[in-house]
Amino acid sequence: MSSDTAPTNYAVQTHEVSPPIEEYFFEGAEKLLELWFCSSTGSSGSLRNIPRNEIDAMLDIARCKILHSKHNESIDSYVLSESSLFISDHRVILKTCGSTRLLAALPVIMQLAGTYAQLDQVQSVYYSRKNFLRPDLQPPLHKNFDAEVEYLDSFFEDGHAYCMGSLKQDRWYLYTFHREVEFPVHKQPDHTLEILMSDLDDNVLHKFTKDFAVDGKDCFMRAGIDKIIPAGADVHDELFDPCGYSMNAYMNDSDQYATIHVTPEKEFSFASFETNQDLVCLYSQTRKVLQCFKPGKILLTVFANDVSVKGKDAQQQLWDRELIGYRRTNVQFVRLETETLVYAHFVRKSTQDTSSSDEDDGERSD
Amino acid sequence: MSSDTAPTNYAVQTHEVSPPIEEYFFEGAEKLLELWFCSSTGSSGSLRNIPRNEIDAMLDIARCKILHSKHNESIDSYVLSESSLFISDHRVILKTCGSTRLLAALPVIMQLAGTYAQLDQVQSVYYSRKNFLRPDLQPPLHKNFDAEVEYLDSFFEDGHAYCMGSLKQDRWYLYTFHREVEFPVHKQPDHTLEILMSDLDDNVLHKFTKDFAVDGKDCFMRAGIDKIIPAGADVHDELFDPCGYSMNAYMNDSDQYATIHVTPEKEFSFASFETNQDLVCLYSQTRKVLQCFKPGKILLTVFANDVSVKGKDAQQQLWDRELIGYRRTNVQFVRLETETLVYAHFVRKSTQDTSSSDEDDGERSD
Numbered sequence: 001m002s003s004d005t006a007p008t009n010y011a012v013q014t015h016e017v018s019p020p021i022e023e024y025f026f027e028g029a030e031k032l033l034e035l036w037f038c039s040s041t042g043s044s045g046s047l048r049n050i051p052r053n054e055i056d057a058m059l060d061i062a063r064c065k066i067l068h069s070k071h072n073e074s075i076d077s078y079v080l081s082e083s084s085l086f087i088s089d090h091r092v093i094l095k096t097c098g099s100t101r102l103l104a105a106l107p108v109i110m111q112l113a114g115t116y117a118q119l120d121q122v123q124s125v126y127y128s129r130k131n132f133l134r135p136d137l138q139p140p141l142h143k144n145f146d147a148e149v150e151y152l153d154s155f156f157e158d159g160h161a162y163c164m165g166s167l168k169q170d171r172w173y174l175y176t177f178h179r180e181v182e183f184p185v186h187k188q189p190d191h192t193l194e195i196l197m198s199d200l201d202d203n204v205l206h207k208f209t210k211d212f213a214v215d216g217k218d219c220f221m222r223a224g225i226d227k228i229i230p231a232g233a234d235v236h237d238e239l240f241d242p243c244g245y246s247m248n249a250y251m252n253d254s255d256q257y258a259t260i261h262v263t264p265e266k267e268f269s270f271a272s273f274e275t276n277q278d279l280v281c282l283y284s285q286t287r288k289v290l291q292c293f294k295p296g297k298i299l300l301t302v303f304a305n306d307v308s309v310k311g312k313d314a315q316q317q318l319w320d321r322e323l324i325g326y327r328r329t330n331v332q333f334v335r336l337e338t339e340t341l342v343y344a345h346f347v348r349k350s351t352q353d354t355s356s357s358d359e360d361d362g363e364r365s366d
Numbered sequence: 367m368s369s370d371t372a373p374t375n376y377a378v379q380t381h382e383v384s385p386p387i388e389e390y391f392f393e394g395a396e397k398l399l400e401l402w403f404c405s406s407t408g409s410s411g412s413l414r415n416i417p418r419n420e421i422d423a424m425l426d427i428a429r430c431k432i433l434h435s436k437h438n439e440s441i442d443s444y445v446l447s448e449s450s451l452f453i454s455d456h457r458v459i460l461k462t463c464g465s466t467r468l469l470a471a472l473p474v475i476m477q478l479a480g481t482y483a484q485l486d487q488v489q490s491v492y493y494s495r496k497n498f499l500r501p502d503l504q505p506p507l508h509k510n511f512d513a514e515v516e517y518l519d520s521f522f523e524d525g526h527a528y529c530m531g532s533l534k535q536d537r538w539y540l541y542t543f544h545r546e547v548e549f550p551v552h553k554q555p556d557h558t559l560e561i562l563m564s565d566l567d568d569n570v571l572h573k574f575t576k577d578f579a580v581d582g583k584d585c586f587m588r589a590g591i592d593k594i595i596p597a598g599a600d601v602h603d604e605l606f607d608p609c610g611y612s613m614n615a616y617m618n619d620s621d622q623y624a625t626i627h628v629t630p631e632k633e634f635s636f637a638s639f640e641t642n643q644d645l646v647c648l649y650s651q652t653r654k655v656l657q658c659f660k661p662g663k664i665l666l667t668v669f670a671n672d673v674s675v676k677g678k679d680a681q682q683q684l685w686d687r688e689l690i691g692y693r694r695t696n697v698q699f700v701r702l703e704t705e706t707l708v709y710a711h712f713v714r715k716s717t718q719d720t721s722s723s724d725e726d727d728g729e730r731s732d
Contacts, residue, residue, distance in 0.1 A: 149534065160696070161533040166526040168515065319701070330526070333699035335685070 026244075027132055028263030028270025029196065030083050030095045031102040031142065034126040035109060037090050037119035042183040045117035046089040048076055054112050059085070062105040064096050070236045070248070074255040077248040079238050084248050088255040090119065090185045095274070097261060101139045103127070103151055110155070123184060124338070125156055125177040130196050130299055131170060133268055145173045152177070164343040165330055170198070170299050178337045190339075191304040191311025193275050193282045195289050199296025199348075200262075200269040208264040209243040219245055224292045229258055230279040251277055262293075271295065282314035283321075290323065298326065298346040305339040315342040325349055392610075393503065394629030394636025395496040395562065396449050396461045397468040401475065403456050403485035408549040411483035412455040414442055420478050425451070428471040430462050436602045436614070440621040443614040445604050450614050454621040456485065456551045461640070463627060467505045469493070469517055476521070489550055490704070491522055491543040496562050496665055497536060499634055511539040518543070530709040531696055536564070536665050544703045556705075557670040557677025559641050559648045561655050565662025565714075566628075566635040574630040575609040585611055590658045595624055596645040617643055628659075637661065648680035649687075656689065664692065664712040671705040681708040691715055 037047060055078075059065055064082040071077065078085040082100050086093040092109055096102045114120040127148065135143055141151055149161045156177040165171035204223075206212050213219035216237035220226055229235065229249045237247035237260075245262040258275035273289045282302060290298065302318060304311025315333070319342060322328055326346035334341040403413060421444075425431055430448040437443065444451040448466050452459040458475055462468045480486040493514065501509055507517060515527045522543040531537035570589075572578050579585035582603035586592055595601065595615045603613035603626075611628040624641035639655045648668060656664065668684060670677025681699070685708060688694055692712035700707040 145533070153534075159534070162531075163529050163533060166528060167511075168519075168525070168527050319699075328701075331701045333685075335694075335697045 023267075024265075025134055025137065025268060026263055026265065027098055027134060027137065028261070028268065028272070029130040029132055030097040030261065030272055031100065031129045032095045032127070032194070032274075033093070033102055033106065034124075034192075035092045035113075035122055036124040036185055037092075037113045037117070038121050038123045038181050038183055038185050039119050040121050040182065041118070043118045045119055047087050047092060047113055047117045047119065048089060050087070050112045050116045054116070055085075055087075058105050058108045058112065061108055062094070062096055062102050063100045064098075067238055067246075068236055070234060070250075072234065072250055072252060072254075074253065075250050075257060077234075077236065077250055077257065079236055079246050079248050083246060083261050084259045086248070086250075086255075086257050086259070090123075091255070093257075095259065095261075095272075097263070099137055099139060099142075101141055103141055103148060104139075106152075106155065121179060121181055122156065122177070123179055123181050125152070125159065125175065126303075127152060127175040128173060128194075128301075130172055148173075149175055160336070162334070164301075164332055164334075165299070165345050169329070170297060170345060172196075172299055172301065172343060174341075176336055187305065187307060189278070189305065189308040189310070191276060191278070191282070191302060191308040191314070193273075193285060193314065194301045195273040195286060196299040197271045197273075197290075197293050197295030197297070198269065198299075200264070200271055201294035201296075202266065204292070204294050205264040205266055205269055208239070208245040208262045210239065210241050213239055215239050216245065216247065220247065225260060228260070228273070228285075228288050228292055230277055233258065251279060278308075278310050282310065283317045286314075286323070290325075294348075296348045298323070298344075300342075300344045300346070302342045303339050304341075308339075312340070315340060318342050318344050389633075390631075391500055391503065391634060392629055392631065393464055393498055393500055394627070394634065394638070395498055396463040396627065396638060397466065397495045397508065398461045398493070398560070398640075399459070399468055399472065400490075400492040400558075401458045401479075401488055402490040402551055403458075403479045403483070404487050404489045404547050404549055404551050405485050406487050406548065407484070409484045411485055413453050413458060413479055413483045413485060414455060416453070416478045416482045420482070421451075421453075424471050424474045424478065427474055428460070428462055428468050429466045430464075433604050433612075434602055436600060436616075438600065438616055438618060438620075440619065441616050441623060443600075443602065443616055443623065445602055445612050445614050449612065449627050450625045452614070452616075452621075452623050452625070456489075457621070459623075461625065461627075461638075463629070465503055465505060465508075467507055469507055469514060470505075472518075472521065487545060487547055488522065488543070489545055489547050491518070491525065491541065492669075493518060493541040494539060494560075494667075496538055514539075515541055526702070528700070530667075530698055530700070531665070531711050535695070536663060536711060538562075538665055538667065538709060540707075542702055553671065553673060555644070555671065555674035555676070557642060557644070557648070557668060557674040557680070559639075559651060559680065560667045561639045561652060562665040563637045563639075563656075563659050563661030563663070564635065564665075566630070566637055567660035567662075568632065570658070570660050571630040571632055571635055574605070574611040574628045576605065576607050579605055581605050582611065582613065586613065591626060594626070594639070594651075594654050594658055596643055599624065617645060644674075644676050648676065649683045652680075652689070656691075660714075662714045664689070664710075666708075666710045666712070668708045669705050670707075674705075678706070681706060684708050684710050 069078045076087040083095040159177035207223035216239045233249040235249045247260040249258040256277040263270040331344040435444045442453040449461040525543035573589035582605045599615040601615045613626040615624045622643040629636040697710040
């Protein structure tokens, strides 16, 4: 996704003669923070009580801003200049791409939760991201995972830090923390599917430009996003100028969401899909996403807590089965403190190998 | 394990006033290299044809030497000044602790395999180790895993590199490589169990000293190693002066081995157990090892290839079950190219919690 704000973290050229011209680059891979809050006294406030001006100020610190928002009875959905924010009663999901400083906003989020929702305890933390293509363009706090872990450790004791996947290729970093609390959030089935895609098909990339579509709504239909999102979802999205796409969706009467972000520049193409929905089987959901974006490389994660049957089903399928048209280069099944996690990495097979697998692909532009 | 040769890799003190006295330290955690060889022409030589003087020269490069050796029809077993070496027809297992330079011997091993066994292709590589307690005392080649991976990549293309476990606590690094070959080694059931133990019980440590036992054989019986090793195994071992213990065992008429190395200094106590035996269920095997060493922390790995039923059983048990007396802090199930791997990390529960679990512990010295 490209915003109209130029990245501000390019290294300053100090060479005395002719400085090399830095080519335009945008880091599509997001930093993703999910926080679950509870109260040390058993009081039951809601994070949705945090006023808009406080949210704006918090996002200023992370270096992004709200473009538009939409709400139902359970969730507040914000499309940002760099990715997305979802706030429900006890959970905040903040996802920011580019050279944003997501973690710098963490202490403010915690302070706001205590002040406006009486939620003074962080029950669970998940911070994750793919390896950056250009870590040198990130702010100091996000330059490497060690630095991020050290920062998170300054707020949470006994957090765990993992690196999934081969250290030599695409990989995925995760920091988790869980606190045993007196008044925990009621445990409901919960799972999260995230699909991080690189090297998107050339014929897909141009669909996420102003040359192809007029606006987000036009892009949503014509790029085939409508086929990915469960029917009946409320959607708000943004097509950036000259290119890039962001979409938030939520399902009525629940805090189930889906979010998509596309960086369509060929040199560093990237798309992400994330959802906690349980209307559609996550394995089918994954197939639909891949049919839309036709990525060359896929990094896929599924979290499932102990009571999520659908999440566990999806994990088992990912462990047992291949994705048609892709070669699985790595799969890891991890038991964390309160849930399990499956991580898998895939690369596209050659065109000849995949020709038969795309037969059920509804929309093709080539 | 301590040898009577002082470690040679302490940083040279250059401070002009009074250099601080470097306290004695020995890195018990081993570097472990397992190589499987085959021939590009289908010829069938054996690595066991490599002459002893060539093996000695190879080990000189790694900075260790043979203390004694023993042989059956399938395997040559060497106890080294720093850990162990096993050579069978197509497989070399070299395990070295301290500040040895194991990987420096890699090109020599490959050259010897070609020269003396006509085994000119490396079919599989497994290089692994726990995080070092004192990486600063390691030679440059082994200072960090990135350096090791870069070195291994100079010999093998498309190798994979992983870090298992939380990056913040004990963790385990693995480099693997597999080549598709024309004349592969015949695929037989194969699995490897490795148990890396830290913070051994005080009452266990003194059993691996010259104060307690006269020699290796005495230590083998009185420290309870005899209860760990499958009955009927051939054993040769070494009790170091003043402390430290190494043992190699192999089962008759097969290339099944077991090896144990103990560093009993309280400040940096460590013990390792490794086996590919399939006489005893690996879960029972693990229980016996833990009853002997009573470690505070355990890092455990089980490799199983596609045709190893016993290896897969052990993996499933490790995934499903806890180890009595221990809290599992992490478990990961990984599908590699030609096998699966389970990694697990455990910490001892408090004494009160474990009192009932030690009832079947045959030998106690406290």
